[in-house]
């Protein structure tokens with residue numbers, strides 16, 4: 001079953017000079033619990049696609065559907081509630097709140113949503129991401145890999161169904177990047193989260209089940225690894 005689909009997505013930016021067509025007729029479906037990597041050259045539209053799929057940005061035309069919900073029918077407020085509850089985001093830069101401990105950062109989205117944390121779920125998350133010994137530290141006292149693991153925990157604290165990540169290992173050395181990637185995979189499998197990840201790193205892409213390659217805003221290639229397509 002597809003948890004997320006997009007049909008005939010177009011995104012054109014009008015800023016200053018010539019309009020830029022960042023997405024040009026993109027139609028895709030994302031299977032629930034699958035792990036997809038989106039690759040392509042710089043400027044091919046990867047981040048734009050992730051932003052439009054996740055409701056962070058609206059397409060110029062075309063539609064995005066999460067389960068039965070057509071995002072275009074949501075107003076900005078409804079969209080931000082859907083995003084906060086159902087989607088998690090991880091970016092290349094860590095953007096943690098510097099004045100809050102790792103634990104407080106992780107709990108922030110749950111608190112903002114006025115809900116009580118699911119302790120058992122959070123404990124599971126903290127163990128998979130191996131950040132328990134660092135929970136009382138401020139971000140400034142954490143390594144890059146540790147900060148990114150805290151970001152992943154924060155992104156998942158509200159038990160989203162989909163985790164979107166844009167170059168999550170882009171600022172990490174190869175070995176730390178591999179560790180973070182393995183944790184993202186484990187989290188996806190064990191907590192039942194669909195993963196959609198943008199990367200420049202072919203090693204990261206190969207760890208996924210499906211690789212979508214963008215070229216000039218179009219899907220140039222879409223392949224599942226070794227018969228993994230359900």
Ligand SMILES: Nc1ncnc2c1ncn2[C@@H]1O[C@H](COP(=O)(O)OP(=O)(O)OP(=O)(O)O)[C@@H](O)[C@H]1O
Pocket residue numbers: 013014015020021022040041042043044045046047048049
């Ligand atoms: N806010 C914006 N205003 C105008 N043009 C933009 C904007 N954001 C992106 N673009 C343009 O849209 C195209 C796609 O950009 P996008 O950021 O999606 O590429 P990308 O594949 O993520 O690249 P990178 O690998 O460098 O992150 C590029 O030509 C870019 O210059």
Ligand SMILES: [Mg+2]
Pocket residue numbers: 046047048166
């Ligand atoms: Mg990008």
